[in-house]
Amino acid sequence: MLEIRNxxxxxAEDGTEIIRGLNLTVKAGEMAAVMGPNGSGKSTLSYIxxxxxxxxxxxxxxxxxxxxxLELDPSERAAKGIFLAFQYPVxxxxxxxxxxxxxxxxxxxxxxxxxxxxxxxxxxxxxEAAARLQIDPDMLKRPLNVGFSGGxxxxxxxxxxxxxxxxxxxLDETDSGLDIDALKIVxxxxxxxxxxxxxxxxxxxxxxxxxxxxxxxxHVLYKGQIIKSGDKSLALDLEANGYANIIDAAA
Amino acid sequence: xxxxxxxxxxxxxxxxVDAYTAQIGELPGEGAVLSARDxxxxxxxxxxxxxxxxxxxxxxxxxxxxxSVPAADPTAFAQRVDPLVAGSSVLSVLNGKADxxxxxxxVNVRSYxxxxxxxxxxxxxxxxxxxxxxxxxxxxxxxxxxxIEVPEGTExxxxxxxxxxxxxxxxxxxxxxxxxxxxKAMIIERHLSVSDAPSLVTTVCDLILDEGAEITWIILxxxxxxxxxxxxxxxxxxxxxxxxxxxxxxxxxxxxxxxxGVTTGEGSDFKLRGINLLGGETHTDVxxxxxxxxxxxxxxxxxxxxxxxRAKGVFQGQIRVAPDAQKTDAKMACNTLLLSDDADFSxxxxxxIFADDVQCGHGATVIxxxxxxxxxxxxxxxxxxxxxxxLVNAFVDEIVEExxxxxxxxxxxxxxxxxLDKHA
Numbered sequence: 263m264l265e266i267r268n269x270x271x272x273x274a275e276d277g278t279e280i281i282r283g284l285n286l287t288v289k290a291g292e293m294a295a296v297m298g299p300n301g302s303g304k305s306t307l308s309y310i311x312x313x314x315x316x317x318x319x320x321x322x323x324x325x326x327x328x329x330x331x332l333e334l335d336p337s338e339r340a341a342k343g344i345f346l347a348f349q350y351p352v353x354x355x356x357x358x359x360x361x362x363x364x365x366x367x368x369x370x371x372x373x374x375x376x377x378x379x380x381x382x383x384x385x386x387x388x389x390e391a392a393a394r395l396q397i398d399p400d401m402l403k404r405p406l407n408v409g410f411s412g413g414x415x416x417x418x419x420x421x422x423x424x425x426x427x428x429x430x431x432x433l434d435e436t437d438s439g440l441d442i443d444a445l446k447i448v449x450x451x452x453x454x455x456x457x458x459x460x461x462x463x464x465x466x467x468x469x470x471x472x473x474x475x476x477x478x479x480x481h482v483l484y485k486g487q488i489i490k491s492g493d494k495s496l497a498l499d500l501e502a503n504g505y506a507n508i509i510d511a512a513a
Numbered sequence: 514x515x516x517x518x519x520x521x522x523x524x525x526x527x528x529x530v531d532a533y534t535a536q537i538g539e540l541p542g543e544g545a546v547l548s549a550r551d552x553x554x555x556x557x558x559x560x561x562x563x564x565x566x567x568x569x570x571x572x573x574x575x576x577x578x579x580x581s582v583p584a585a586d587p588t589a590f591a592q593r594v595d596p597l598v599a600g601s602s603v604l605s606v607l608n609g610k611a612d613x614x615x616x617x618x619x620v621n622v623r624s625y626x627x628x629x630x631x632x633x634x635x636x637x638x639x640x641x642x643x644x645x646x647x648x649x650x651x652x653x654x655x656x657x658x659x660x661i662e663v664p665e666g667t668e669x670x671x672x673x674x675x676x677x678x679x680x681x682x683x684x685x686x687x688x689x690x691x692x693x694x695x696x697k698a699m700i701i702e703r704h705l706s707v708s709d710a711p712s713l714v715t716t717v718c719d720l721i722l723d724e725g726a727e728i729t730w731i732i733l734x735x736x737x738x739x740x741x742x743x744x745x746x747x748x749x750x751x752x753x754x755x756x757x758x759x760x761x762x763x764x765x766x767x768x769x770x771x772x773x774g775v776t777t778g779e780g781s782d783f784k785l786r787g788i789n790l791l792g793g794e795t796h797t798d799v800x801x802x803x804x805x806x807x808x809x810x811x812x813x814x815x816x817x818x819x820x821x822x823r824a825k826g827v828f829q830g831q832i833r834v835a836p837d838a839q840k841t842d843a844k845m846a847c848n849t850l851l852l853s854d855d856a857d858f859s860x861x862x863x864x865x866i867f868a869d870d871v872q873c874g875h876g877a878t879v880i881x882x883x884x885x886x887x888x889x890x891x892x893x894x895x896x897x898x899x900x901x902x903x904l905v906n907a908f909v910d911e912i913v914e915e916x917x918x919x920x921x922x923x924x925x926x927x928x929x930x931x932x933l934d935k936h937a
Binding site for chain 2 (some may be wrong): 352356
């Protein structure tokens with residue numbers, strides 16, 4: 263589903279290279295974890311996948327379902343089924359959460375040539391998904407992410423993911439700022455989306471989240487490259503022994 | 514001032530003076546009313562329209578901007594439209610002619626033409642200060658309007674809409690409104706244009722809120738692209754009176770909306786909320802002065818401006834706190850979203866504080882669309898232009914939401930969205 267080939271990318275503003283020859287393949291149905299120490303390029307990778315214009319790809323390619331997405335803007339990538347759950351979801355005063363959800367769902371449907379949702383259908387979908395994530399309906403009446411707690415913001419991200427039904431989900435540090443109860447709810451939400459035709463990339467710092475979202479593959483990102491890949495035991499090894507051994511071995 | 518008498522009159526000044534001479538026999542009122550009109554017109558002739566040299570008109574050089582004045586058009590036709598909020602009482606002024614049909618029960622309404630004819634209006638026809646060009650023009654030419662009295666204790670269940678519909682020519686109206694003690698009401702002052710022909714509309718509203726009155730007054734200005742709109746609201750707040758004034762400008766070629774108030778009773782509270790939607794080659798000025806004259810009064814002012822194309826906007830806000838007006842709490846903010854390189858907005862906040870135990874502040878910001886907000890919306894599949902429109906709308910919608918009444922929020926949101934769709 264996703265094939266990243268020899269990707270090099272830098273910050274557009276100052277030219278700092280962050281991704282330096284990254285290769286990663288994720289198949290449909292796969293749950294892939296990308297782990298790495300601070301500053302290794304984890305968040306940058308998620309931004310580049312989403313099409314953020316603050317970064318420039320200088321070499322290599324990103325193939326999604328066999329096609330390069332480098333020329334697509336963020337909304338086109340989203341409409342084609344790529345979803346990024348943000349580490350820090352953005353607060354947008356004045357934009358009502360429900361209205362935002364409706365516009366996003368309908369714009370994606372329009373892009374794919376589908377009919378817009380009727381209001382009752384839309385409301386039913388939101389209510390069902392919100393209930394599964396134990397989201398208070400009052401929260402959806404507020405402006406988008408404004409005044410949400412850290413846990414509420416992360417749940418709101420997973421709610422959007424559930425409603426938009428993407429093919430490729432990228433979760434950037436979704437566990438950060440969550441207490442254990444919220445972590446379980448979020449993990450259940452992600453697990454519920456697992457399906458043979460959907461791939462998930464979980465970007466995380468710690469192994470903790472991977473106790474609840476069990477990965478098929480684990481990849482270690484360091485200095486903009488994947489330096490080691492393995493199965494879920496690699497995450498346990500990292501938890502026990504830290505990154506130093508792997509970094510030394512790769513050097 | 515003497516210098517200006519030497520200057521040749523502009524086309525607009527000449528047209529105003531000539532129009533007065535032509536209309537004087539038919540303008541309602543004699544005796545004291547006529548003499549008040551003569552005085553105002555003589556001042557207008559002597560001083561001319563204000564220029565940038567007059568401080569309160571510095572950013573709106575009326576003499577330069579008011580290029581012409583449309584002649585009165587007796588054949589112009591306008592009719593009532595549906596009210597903004599279904600179920601409202603409607604008092605209409607169609608091409609300057611007031612119709613008292615539709616007054617809500619329990620509210621005393623008479624046409625201002627009657628006040629002019631019987632001379633009661635003479636006391637109103639004054640200049641609030643030497644630079645009061647709007648009072649001068651309106652007072653010289655005023656023909657109609659409504660004198661409204663909401664008796665003590667009256668609570669209006671439905672809004673009262675003052676509907677001014679203009680199709681061409683000129684109209685000059687006046688609205689003295691008294692809200693008795695403990696009254697509650699929502700008034701919607703709505704300015705509409707129903708043709709492309711240019712028109713000049715002036716209005717002066719004099720509002721008195723007696724003790725404990727709680728009034729929401731919404732000015733929705735949607736005049737045509739060729740229209741000039743010169744308007745003034747004066748208000749006086751009695752003890753514990755609350756006035757929320759919403760000013761929404763979404764039309765007009767040349768607009769000046771003045772708001773002048775005083776708090777004369779302790780415990781009174783004033784809120785000004787403004788939305789200026791500016792596009793094309795237009796000029797819109799909201800000028801506000803408020804005197805906190807007694808202790809323990811509060812006010813907040815929030816103005817949000819969205820400026821496209823080559824439009825120019827102005828907000829002048831002056832808060833004065835009298836020497837014994839201790840415990841005054843006044844906060845003023847003016848935020849502007851400039852959406853084109855040629856768009857222009859001037860903000861001039863002023864605080865004149867003569868008391869020492871007060872809380873006063875003001876801030877003016879110019880911002881652009883937040884790129885992180887835009888990026889976030891786009892990652893959800895919302896195309897850039899749509900995402901941008903959502904964010905512009907959000908910027909002003911925060912103000913509309915403060916009305917906390919869906920019946921009026923919804924039609925206002927529809928108008929704002931339609932305006933943004935047309936201009937964005």
